[in-house]
Amino acid sequence: MAAKIILVTGGARSGKSFFAEEYAKKIGEKIAYIATAQIYDEEMKLRVEVHKNRRPLNWQTYESPFHAEVSVQNASEAHDVILFDCVTLYLSNLLLSSDTRLNSAEKYNDIAKEFEKILETAKKNNTDIILVTNEVGMGIVPENALAREYRDFAGKINQLIAARADEVYWVISGIAVDIKKLAAEQGENNG
Template sequence: MGKIILVTGGARSGKSAFAEKLTLEAGSRPAYIATAEIRDEEMEHRVALHRQRRSLKWQTFEAPQKAQLALAEAGKTHDAILFDCITMYLSNMLCRQTEPLDEECLENMTQAQMAELIEAAKNLPAQVTIVFVTNEVGAGIVPENKLARFFRDLSGLANQQLAAAADEVYAVLCGIPVRIK
């Protein structure tokens, strides 16, 4: 069974840089599971910044959906995998839905997707470490609209599910990682 680490924190907290460091410390053959879908120039810029931080030794697997398949594939040849990020992955799922949203169905889909990712992580070879990155979106102001509040709730549920399965959990605050599990 692979080792599961969860890194959470707010926007620009330093969580991705810390997760990259953890991943490189865990193995010499790192893989990066990228979940972002580039839909505008601003997102393109953010993705470029993440790419610039990583050396050429990282192999990237694009997985805006069905990421459990990319995780299993990366685990065949890599000993350390960074999954960045869970909340972007959930956002991709939510953006594919049509109005009106069936909240119960989406909660079930979220739980199922997280269960698939956890199962894929647990099925990795024992020497593989997977570092999941997620955003802590519930610590800020209450969003003004229903969709944003629902996304916050789904993210919180997904984070709880992953944290329960993780061997280690870190919160990054102001660039400082704090181990909480």
């Protein structure tokens, strides 16, 4: 069976990571966890600890704030499912480290290529990949240019992944809805 790309999206503290972890357990036995967070303060350290403590001990963790395609390649060699948590943190890492001489379109193209490599690597190695992301575009318009650029990039990257994904779940208040399936059933799937 061909590898699947599964996108799990939702707001902050919506239950998306928990849903993705449970889903990974259902579809695979050998699970790799790609963590993209960088720990800068105590609050973030606590958040990471909560996630670590919730995961089974037999899951292998790859710390990948950058060059995640290498971790996806390595994880694909020994695992049947990769849980990538999360897209928007990885995007933030890439955006904040991008060449400041590039214009917005050039930065986006470089970042989009990174995500394409991640998806292609998982598919090529026949490994299911579950990507967790934040839905950041439903709030107020950010007040500064960098925050607006981040929000815009997150929306576009989420669309890029959703278009390639076999399944897309939106988690709201701990309840997951398969929105790609719903869209297909209603004939409204543009992806």
